[in-house]
Amino acid sequence: MKRTKVTVIGSINMDLVTDTKRLPNKGETVMGEFFSMIPGGKGANQAVAAARLGADVSLIGRIGEDPFGLSLRKHLEQEGITLCEGEPVHYKSTGVASITLAEGDNRIIVVPGANEEVTAPFVSQFEKIIASSDVVLLQLEIPLKAVECALSLAKKHQVRTILNPAPIRSLPNSLLKDVTYFTPNEHEVGALNIVDKAKLIVTRGEKGVTFFENDTIRSVESYPVEVVDTTGAGDAFNGAFAVALSEGKSLKEACQFSVAVGALAVTKLGAQAGMPTREELSYFLTRRDK
Numbered sequence: 001m002k003r004t005k006v007t008v009i010g011s012i013n014m015d016l017v018t019d020t021k022r023l024p025n026k027g028e029t030v031m032g033e034f035f036s037m038i039p040g041g042k043g044a045n046q047a048v049a050a051a052r053l054g055a056d057v058s059l060i061g062r063i064g065e066d067p068f069g070l071s072l073r074k075h076l077e078q079e080g081i082t083l084c085e086g087e088p089v090h091y092k093s094t095g096v097a098s099i100t101l102a103e104g105d106n107r108i109i110v111v112p113g114a115n116e117e118v119t120a121p122f123v124s125q126f127e128k129i130i131a132s133s134d135v136v137l138l139q140l141e142i143p144l145k146a147v148e149c150a151l152s153l154a155k156k157h158q159v160r161t162i163l164n165p166a167p168i169r170s171l172p173n174s175l176l177k178d179v180t181y182f183t184p185n186e187h188e189v190g191a192l193n194i195v196d197k198a199k200l201i202v203t204r205g206e207k208g209v210t211f212f213e214n215d216t217i218r219s220v221e222s223y224p225v226e227v228v229d230t231t232g233a234g235d236a237f238n239g240a241f242a243v244a245l246s247e248g249k250s251l252k253e254a255c256q257f258s259v260a261v262g263a264l265a266v267t268k269l270g271a272q273a274g275m276p277t278r279e280e281l282s283y284f285l286t287r288r289d290k
């Protein structure tokens with residue numbers, strides 16, 4: 001099969017992950033179980049998900065000239081992703097996310113750093129890359145103006161877009177109009193005022209996903225798996241959804257494909273570690289069918 005072209009525009013972070021049996025109260029110190037530094041950022045996670053599934057992926061994003069940035073740049077290269085970063089950001093540090101894993105869930109604080117420099121003029125430099133994409137995928141960990149700019153460039157070149165509105169914030173109506181599909185999770189969807197429900201795909205964790213077809217709500221169930229870390233599950237879904245659309249799958253097929261990828265992603269520690277390759281996904285689905 002010919003490799004389709006997915007362009008992701010978004011954040012690149014180093015995830016500083018602490019696992020603890022219980023969360024400290026205010027002013028309290030508790031002893032944690034372990035600490036890891038793992039590549040993350042919603043943009044990078046979605047890019048890795050799409051690349052491992054076989055798409056030709058460009059990531060438009062920025063990192064600092066610090067040890068985290070150097071190691072993330074190398075990591076993206078190893079994943080076969082083309083990083084479109086323009087001039088290096090030497091005046092801000094690479095984005096970091098402080099992640100606490102406790103009681104079966106995660107809590108995340110992001111300090112965007114160089115991700116704030118993904119501005120509209122910066123994105124415009126890559127118009128040709130956007131124009132030659134089958135699908136453009138965005139999230140909200142970069143400035144809103146950059147998201148708006150990317151969406152309008154994609155519209156100009158008739159490229160389909162997916163906006164994963166995470167972390168959620170209020171969005172102007174003009175932007176809502178330009179997006180082909182929104183992929184909020186069940187907590188984020190209430191904050192969005194989307195009139196055209198056909199654009200909406202809502203991820204519901206272990207309950208799967210719901211979408212609209214001919215004004216009727218349809219759902220696709222997820223798979224029971226042993227959960228190790230839910231960080232990046234939504235990113236796995238979005239990266240996979242972009243690949244599925246780029247390959248011409250129907251909405252239902254795209255949701256089924258992406259739900260399986262999301263399920264596999266939570267079986268390993270770290271946002272990107274569990275992103276399956278195409279072969280791993282096929283093996284998983286074959287075993288489920290037996």
Ligand code: RIB
Pocket residue numbers: 011013014015039040041042045096097108110141231232233234235271
């Ligand atoms: O969606 C998970 C991601 O959110 C983490 O990798 C972290 O970097 C934050 O951006």
